Amino acid sequence: MSGISGVVEKMREGLRGALADALAAAVEAGQLPPVDMPDFVVEVPREREHGDFAANLAMLLPKQARMAPRKIAETLLENLPRGLRWLERVEVAGPGFINFHLDPRWVLEAVPLAVRQQADYGRVRLVDGKRVQVEFVSANPTGLLHMGNARGAALGDSIAAILDFAGWQVSREYYINDAGNQIKNFGLSLEARYFQLLGREGEVPEGGYHGQDIVDTVRHYIEQHGDKLLDADRRARLDTLVQYALAEKIGGIKKALAEFGVQYDVWxxxxxxxDTGKVDETLQQLRERGRLYERDGALWFKASDFGVEKDEVVVRKNGIPTYFAADIAYHRDKFERGFDRVINIWGADHHGHVPRMKGAMAALGYDSDALDVVIMQLVRLFRGGEIVRMSKRTGQFVTLEELMEEVGRDAARYFFVMRSADSHLDFDLDLARTQSNDNPVYYVQYAHARICSIFRQLAEQGRQMPDPAGVNLELLREEAELALARHLADFPEEVALAARQLAPHRIARYVHEVAGLLHSFYNVHRVITEDVELSNARLLLMEATRVVLRNALGLLGVSAPDKM
Known part of the structure; x- marks a missing residue:
């Protein structure tokens, strides 16, 4: 993986270089015919018995070398450079894989690296100077944020943080759906509540908004402005109520998301x-490219030209553009702003919209692969083993604010990202409140707090953190120590994989594993002992672990407390 700075990648590149040298030496000695170097991999095997690293070079050469892959592998082994650091043994396995077994202490090089780099440890550079926009939540500003919005907020913000850590220039964006039919129904709902609260007859329309928060918003308006809209022009009344309510709702959404730890660059x-004519411009471009046609009085986009089952209406019979038309214009605007990549976090009900939007981008001449859509599945809340029912239309749903009041921001954010976005999420409110090892976020945060307690003990003894340059890390020989160090060494690669796969759950799983290894070590071994040299080595290991826990939790928007 290019652009990954860490001991695992350093070892991988070292082994790649050694194999390339071995191939060149074998060709020069006449043991193998001249061959072109294939694009081979050196990877970490799934099974530990297959070594620390395995290479497939010999498997890719039989056609060129006119030789069995196992024989090629044995020839490469004969020609490997001598004195490779940390190499204990190398063997040919199966049909021709080359497995490298290293001294377990090779991973200890990650410890001083993490201590020196601190907040930058794990940072990788997968791209140089490329810009990515992550658009997420984008809930209709007609009500409060619910669980689906909350999961989207946690996923989107974590994806953005991971991409930033992986070298992208990231912009977080919220798309305010303040136009179209839902705003019309929003206005009619506000008007009905306005009349009702002032003693006149009013009825919320079919498809309108019935939540108590709508009533509260109208009451706030009346408290400030009274009944002056009762006899106003209807258009003026609707516009005034909508603008007031949108300002209040968007303000509430911003406040809730800020409390959830989410800050946007663009609304x-x-x-x-x-208003700026971008929808009309976009439709004109599609028309000029031959991607629109008229049928039954409406204007249609030829989505079927891009593998989509049905074409899509972009302008209705009444001449009003559809939501899809505005969405195409919005995505065109994203690319026009110079983003190299655009990422959307959408709910499962938007799954069918993905190929249509990709097709629209291709129709406008953009690279459809530069648009990524992460589809997230539904959230079910449980309390006392029973499902907490939700219905946004009637207002009977748990809001983001209520969730944070009940379980706290850290637990909410961790629970929302600990499963893959495409997995249904059962959110156990009781578990999220529990201060026990069964609660994954408590388990991880407690690991960080435990390490902090060790350093408080050190300070109470009048001692300081040792200088990494003077510490003999090869004193760390216990299996628990080496297993922990190995996981710390893996952090940069985990960041790279999470960035490539847009998968924050990888970081959640990884940091939970690190916490488990820390607890296992802590429960058996003392850090501060009478053996000063061993204590210093373990203190350095603890500081490196603290760095990794803090950095990984930070990518998930979760705090790393010093005390619990």
Whole structure:
């Protein structure tokens, strides 16, 4: 993996170089015919008995070398450079894999690296100077944020943080759906509540918004402005109520997300696309490219040209553009702003929208592969073993604010990202509140707090953290020590994989494993002992572990407390 700075990648590259040298030496000695170097891999095997690293070079050469892969592998072994650091033995396995077994202490090089780099340890550079936009949540500003929005917020913000840590220039964006039919129904719902609260007859329309929060918003308006809209022009009344309510709702959404640890770089208005003519411009471009046609009085996009089953209406019979038309214009605007990559976090109900949007981007001449959509599945809340029912339309749902009040921000954010986005998530409210090892976020945070307690003990003894340069890490020979160091060495590669796969759950799983190894070590071995040299080596291992726990939790938007 290019751009990954860490001891695992350093060892991988060292072994790649050694194999390349062995191939060149074998060719020069006439043991193998001249061959072109294939694009081979040196990877960490799934099974530990297969060594620390395995290479497939010999498996890719039989056609060129006119020789069995196992014989090629044996020839490469004969020509490997001598004196490779940390190499204990190398063997040919199966049909021709080359397995490298290293001295277990090779991973200890990660310890001083983590201590020196601190907040930058694990940072990788998968790209140089490339810009990515991550758009997430983008809930209709007609109500409060619910569990689906909350999961999208945790996923999107963590993906953005991981991409930033992997070398991307990241912009977080919220798309405000402040145009279209839902805003019309929003206005009618507000008007009905306005009339009702002032003693007149009013009825919320079918498809309107019935939540108590709508009533509260209208009451706030009346408290500030009274009944002056009762006899106003209806258009003016609707516009005034909508603008007031949108400002309040968006303000509430911003406040809730900020308390959830999410800060956006851009809040983008859908209405602005209509006001600036960008929707019309986009439709004109599609028309000029031959991607639109008229049928039954409506204007259609030829989605079927891009492998989609059905074409899609972009302008209705009444001449009003559809939501899809505005969405195409919005995505065109994203690429026009110079983003190299665009990532959306969408709910499962938008699954069918993905190929249509990719097709629309291709129709406009953009690379459809530069648009990534992460589809997240539904969240079910449980309390006392029973499902907590949710219904946004009637207002009977648990809001993001209520969730944070009940379980706290850290537990909420960790629980939302600890499963793959494409997995249904059962959120156990009781477990999230529990201060026990059964609660995964408590388990991880407690590992960090335990390490901090060790350093408080050190300070109480009038001692300081040792200088890494003077510490003999080869004193760390216990299996628990080496297993922990190995996981610390893996952190940069875990970041790279999470960034490539847009998978924060990898980091959640990884940091939980690190915490487990720390607890296993702590329960058996003392850090501060009468053996000063061993204590210093273990103190350095603890500091490196603290760095990794803090950095990994930070990518998930979860705090790393000093005390618990």
């Amino acid at each position: 983008f208005s859908e209405q602005s696309l209509h």
